[in-house]
Amino acid sequence: MSIMAQETAAPAMRGSEIRRHELAAFLRSRRERIAPEQVGLERGVRRRTPGLRREEVAQLSAVGVTWYTWLEQARNIQVSVQVVDALARTLMLDASERAHLFQLAGATDPTPAASCSGVTEAQRELLRQLEPVPACIQNSRYDILAYNRTYARLLGDLDAVPPEDRNCMLLVYTDSDWRAAIVHLEDTQRLMAARLRASMAGHLGEPAWKMLLKRLETESPEFRENWERYEVVGSRTKIKEFLNPYVGHLTLEHTDLWLNPGPGARMVTYTPKNEETRRRLEKLYEIARAS
Structure with missing residues (x-):
């Protein structure tokens, strides 16, 4: 390399090195502020490290201890978006901290919470006009991009779920409230895994899809079992039964209304199948409006 080329490359190299050291310091600072009890670990009598140990962060994030140690040592290693996402969740980062972590790692956060979802104001108004019918807008990855008050x-x-976690697949497999509310949970989980496999065929290798799959496989034994069945199911209208925590049993007809020519973004609606469900939806809507 010529002297001129070296001088040109030097600022970029120094910038990259500075960013790695900033990343290492940021990870350490966030690791040290989390009590073991916050992540379900026992403190123990010999703990000297404030907060979590490196090996605990690595284990909770499903990455190698040596690899994570190198990361905190500011070594020049590659970091995937799946790993950055796992670290952000393990370290309980808020939206600003999550964005900062991705920036320091030189990665782009592919979750809808980090970017414009593409939902228009007209579509949001339509969601409101459908109330008390529960409705939302999802993409082909099952991210919930917008929703009305009944939904x-x-x-x-x-509303209490962090935006980056508002994904139907994640919620069906990992959220206790959603799992408790679905009457036929095992059948629903198996069907949704098959639908995800069908949708994923056109997105193999895309970071956001790989990140979702990695998280599901890490956090849910039920998903791993269903995913290994290699079942494939397309979209279809179907009856859903929920045990709503506010108004009780609901029998609803699920319909997908596609917003584009291809199988991408869609509006999902849940219309009542009987008068009792209709009355309960109206009551649920009043509860949602008052909250």
């Missing part, structure tokens, strides 16, 4: 209370309290 927010359909299976618990969706």
Whole structure:
């Protein structure tokens, strides 16, 4: 390399090195502020490290201890978006901290919470006009991009779920409120895994899809079992039964209304199948409006 080329490359190299050291310091600072009890670990009598140990962060994030140690030592190693996402969740980062972590790691956060979802104001108004019918807009990855007030209370309290976790697949497999509200849970989980496999065929290798799959496989034994069946099911209208925590049993007809020519974003609606469900939806809507 010529002297001129070296001088040109030097600032970039120094910038990259500075960013690695900033990343290492940021990870240490966030690791040290989390008490073991916050993540379900026992403190023990010999703990000297404030917060979590490196090996605990590595284990909770499903990464190698040596690899994570190198990361905190500011070594020049590659970091995937799946790993950055896992670290953000393990370290309980808020939205600003999560964005900062991705920036320091030189990665782009592919979750809808980190970017514009593409939902128009007209579509949001349509969601409002459908109330008390629960409705939302999802993409082909099952991220919930927008929803009305009735949908927010359909299976618990969706507003309380962090935006990056508002994904139907994740919620069906890992969220206790959603799992408790679904009457035929095992059948629903198996069907949704088959639908995800069908949708994923057109997105193999995309970071956001790989990140979702990695998280599901890490956090849910039920998903791993269903995923290994290699079943494939397309979209279809179907009857859903929920045990809503606010108004009780609901029998609803699920319909997908596609917003584009291809199988991408869609509006999902849940219309009542009987008069009792209709009355209960109206009551749920009043509860949602008052909250």
